[in-house]
Amino acid sequence: MNLPSSVMGAMRAAGLSPSIRGFSDEATVAPTTAEQAAAVLAAAAAEDLSVGFRGAGTRDEVGGPRTYAIGMLSSGMAEVIDWPVEDLTIVVGSGIAVGELEAMLNEKGQTSLLPTGEPHRTVGGIVAEGESGYGRLKHGPTRDRVLEVTLATGYGKVVRGGGRLVKNVTGYDLPRLVTGSLGSLGFITSVCLKLWPLPPKRSIISVDDAAAAYEQLYRPFAIVESDAGSYVAIEGSAKDISIQAASIGAQIDDQISLPTVISEPVLISVRVPPGSLAAALRLVFDRRPDRFVAQHGVGIIEAGWSRIAVDQVNDLRGKVESLGGAAVVLRSNGLLPGVDPWGTAPPTMSIQQRLKQLFDPSGICNPGKLPGGL
Amino acid sequence: MSLISELVALLGEERVRHHPLDLAVFAKDSGVTSGPVVAAVLPETAAEVASCVNLAVAHGVPIVPRGAGTGLAGGAVPVEPGLLIVLTRMGGIHEVDEIGRTAWVGPGLINLDLSTSLASRGLHFAPDPSSQQASTIGGNVGTNAGGPHCLADGTTIAHILAAELVTADGDIVIVGSGAPDLPGLDLRSVVVGSEGTLGIVTRVLVRLMQNPPDAATLLIGFRTIEDAAATVSQIIASGTIPAALEMMDRPMIEAVEAFVHAGYPTDVAAVLLAEVTGTGQSVADATALVESIAEAHNAALIRVATDSDERALLWKGRKSAFGAVSQKAPDYYLHDTVVPRTRLVEVLAQIYEIGERHGVEMLNVFHAGDGNLHPLVAFDANEPGMIERVRAAADEMVRVSIKAGGTLSGEHGIGIEKRDLMPLVFNEADLDAQARIRDAFDPQRIMNPGKVLPSGSRCFDASGARLP
Ligand SMILES: Cc1cc2nc3c(=O)[nH]c(=O)nc-3n(C[C@H](O)[C@H](O)[C@H](O)COP(=O)(O)OP(=O)(O)OC[C@H]3O[C@@H](n4cnc5c(N)ncnc54)[C@H](O)[C@@H]3O)c2cc1C
Numbered sequence: 034m035n036l037p038s039s040v041m042g043a044m045r046a047a048g049l050s051p052s053i054r055g056f057s058d059e060a061t062v063a064p065t066t067a068e069q070a071a072a073v074l075a076a077a078a079a080e081d082l083s084v085g086f087r088g089a090g091t092r093d094e095v096g097g098p099r100t101y102a103i104g105m106l107s108s109g110m111a112e113v114i115d116w117p118v119e120d121l122t123i124v125v126g127s128g129i130a131v132g133e134l135e136a137m138l139n140e141k142g143q144t145s146l147l148p149t150g151e152p153h154r155t156v157g158g159i160v161a162e163g164e165s166g167y168g169r170l171k172h173g174p175t176r177d178r179v180l181e182v183t184l185a186t187g188y189g190k191v192v193r194g195g196g197r198l199v200k201n202v203t204g205y206d207l208p209r210l211v212t213g214s215l216g217s218l219g220f221i222t223s224v225c226l227k228l229w230p231l232p233p234k235r236s237i238i239s240v241d242d243a244a245a246a247y248e249q250l251y252r253p254f255a256i257v258e259s260d261a262g263s264y265v266a267i268e269g270s271a272k273d274i275s276i277q278a279a280s281i282g283a284q285i286d287d288q289i290s291l292p293t294v295i296s297e298p299v300l301i302s303v304r305v306p307p308g309s310l311a312a313a314l315r316l317v318f319d320r321r322p323d324r325f326v327a328q329h330g331v332g333i334i335e336a337g338w339s340r341i342a343v344d345q346v347n348d349l350r351g352k353v354e355s356l357g358g359a360a361v362v363l364r365s366n367g368l369l370p371g372v373d374p375w376g377t378a379p380p381t382m383s384i385q386q387r388l389k390q391l392f393d394p395s396g397i398c399n400p401g402k403l404p405g406g407l
Numbered sequence: 408m409s410l411i412s413e414l415v416a417l418l419g420e421e422r423v424r425h426h427p428l429d430l431a432v433f434a435k436d437s438g439v440t441s442g443p444v445v446a447a448v449l450p451e452t453a454a455e456v457a458s459c460v461n462l463a464v465a466h467g468v469p470i471v472p473r474g475a476g477t478g479l480a481g482g483a484v485p486v487e488p489g490l491l492i493v494l495t496r497m498g499g500i501h502e503v504d505e506i507g508r509t510a511w512v513g514p515g516l517i518n519l520d521l522s523t524s525l526a527s528r529g530l531h532f533a534p535d536p537s538s539q540q541a542s543t544i545g546g547n548v549g550t551n552a553g554g555p556h557c558l559a560d561g562t563t564i565a566h567i568l569a570a571e572l573v574t575a576d577g578d579i580v581i582v583g584s585g586a587p588d589l590p591g592l593d594l595r596s597v598v599v600g601s602e603g604t605l606g607i608v609t610r611v612l613v614r615l616m617q618n619p620p621d622a623a624t625l626l627i628g629f630r631t632i633e634d635a636a637a638t639v640s641q642i643i644a645s646g647t648i649p650a651a652l653e654m655m656d657r658p659m660i661e662a663v664e665a666f667v668h669a670g671y672p673t674d675v676a677a678v679l680l681a682e683v684t685g686t687g688q689s690v691a692d693a694t695a696l697v698e699s700i701a702e703a704h705n706a707a708l709i710r711v712a713t714d715s716d717e718r719a720l721l722w723k724g725r726k727s728a729f730g731a732v733s734q735k736a737p738d739y740y741l742h743d744t745v746v747p748r749t750r751l752v753e754v755l756a757q758i759y760e761i762g763e764r765h766g767v768e769m770l771n772v773f774h775a776g777d778g779n780l781h782p783l784v785a786f787d788a789n790e791p792g793m794i795e796r797v798r799a800a801a802d803e804m805v806r807v808s809i810k811a812g813g814t815l816s817g818e819h820g821i822g823i824e825k826r827d828l829m830p831l832v833f834n835e836a837d838l839d840a841q842a843r844i845r846d847a848f849d850p851q852r853i854m855n856p857g858k859v860l861p862s863g864s865r866c867f868d869a870s871g872a873r874l875p
Contacts, residue, residue, distance in 0.1 A: 075871055119640055120747045142646065163588055174587065176596065177565050184840075188871035192840035196832065198745045200562065200777040200817040202551045202600050203825075203832055204859065205841045209564070209596030213588065230646040233692075251620055251686050273688035280686075306585030308507025332507075332587050358586040379591040381580050384847055388592055391843040394869035404590040 127157025163213025514545025
């Protein structure tokens, strides 16, 4: 099947030459401006053709693997748009790689605090996923640092929300809503991020009891318990860090680093209220993961299995949900047939449906990725 | 039956206020607008709130949620004859999770009472608006309130994990959750700061922060505003974000000194109040850093306080600012705009010029660390032509802020006050997108209508074509 001529025409008029790249059934485009992206979405909406959005493609499986009539890549929008260094904000195209961004920021003593475990991932992809890096315990989630967003909506308009300011209550908070929306409302073309200065020093120390460290320390950067060991990351001056480490009877060893990305074929993210982390960890241990990384005080456990039975996952999910949390299957490589990636749909489905309908009336933007098949 | 008699049947006489005197009290908030009130009700449970909503909807009467009414943008003031749902009777602290550092609280709880009652557990609620002795958590959620200590910790949105919401449909739903990143769209993100237009918040899950083990407060005097502002920028760039960085200009210092004698120097152009918190060594490190940066920028005076009484004394001047102004003139108009931190000096100079040109008295006390300006005009409304001059000056101040890359509001909200200025910051497609958010929650537009968005904001139909 070929794309209708109206859609091909819209792509050509926008100066885009579609190519086939396997991610979509028909064609893949890489717009270089928000207006181009909106024009393609408007044409696709008129023909009811689904459009899948993709950054580096590392999370195609989240929400269940799918193919689309059209693939839209952010690779054409990978530039730094504005970086007023002293304001500690930066505006970037959604396609910029997070590793490249961080290297550039670090050189000026700044950081985006985004997760950099997979440096080729794009900023747009991370924002669409709503994922946060290890510093969440101290610095809060990524969502709180997305100050402005530009979006090509499912109804084919370019809209901007928020502003390039670190404090702002002017209008509804579109940037925070778009963060974690998984492309359901439209294609993110650029974002303004709030940056933090790099601390004088950050050290990672090995601890025996992560839960105790969480009780004892004042606002550490991260407290991580994993299959490889338990660690605390502390920021400050060298002297301050050594006093803090001593206060919990730990030694600084500058060779240690925080756990790397889990690459097992099945990857499940367990999210519970931080007060229930210990209980959730026991539930995960009972199912013998090959790898796990838990963030104390945050309430997230990521666990990887080379294989795990469907019943085990369903049972884990039921128990995690009764703790007020969710067990999200981020990746299963076909090993968990019939398991919904999200679990029980949220209680606010009717409002979520209306939002989706109002931003994507034809249901063409990453259809089906959100819980409840939205 | 009339709406009022149905409400009385539901809540009893005492909790349905419709006497002309009551209506006058509820007709305005702490800003400059007032509006027509049908009745004000005082529900005590979410179920009662939902019943009130259903009755109002059945009678076609718009609903306006209200906390303590300390809002400055007219958020709690009806635009058309409306039913005020006042949440002050729902002020409980229901559940505290000390390990998870969270608590479920009622929307009517006074901000300061939350932190005071948690002090023995070593926890506090970080957002500390200057109105914290009076404003409610529900109102803080409504406006996404800020305060001096939101510089490092973020405004209210960063401290609200979930909220129970009574929607325009009369449903009781929970947005957000105690668990991070729960699947689905994060509706909590837009409910916080929605100024009562997306529903009524009847319970809030707040994030609590550890009380800092140590703290130091620095009072620094500068001979020029430029030096003070440059100090702010350099402190932040240096890698330490202080807990607070507040600035006051000379007219404000003089007003404060005349009022409370806080011991601020009156021979300087500006004072900076910086607070650093953490463990002992980190406080010592940050104090030394702030001192050295201030010295490099010609500080005329540096005073450091580490014990809590001395720190409270240094804060006293800042905290008395609004009281001091009411001693000076019978009325004041408090502005709230934001500019990029690096443009502070330039915009302040323009603001002084505007004040002078309109012949109004201007004082400044503001959150310098995040570029949040609060120019304050002290005036006497009885003076002929004064109100017009104050408004004209206000309008110009907003425009110069926006021209410098800033925006309409950093913490007080849009409400009625700035609704019609929204097109200065957003184009029609942007406003249409925001109207879609509102319509997803409240298609009938019964929840606090006429707020935040100018009328006609929804300008495209579903296909993206312009509405006729
Ligand atoms: C002297 C003074 C100093 C101030 N200082 C600051 C400051 O430093 N920082 C700051 O941010 N603000 C400040 N303010 C403004 C004001 O105190 C805040 O906006 C505060 O958050 C309002 O709380 P409230 O309980 O009075 O709410 P209200 O004024 O009653 O309502 C505010 C808005 O929230 C909505 N609302 C209230 N309760 C609910 C609910 N339960 N559910 C849904 N919507 C609701 C209302 O409809 C309205 O739109 C100050 C005000 C004064 C008078």
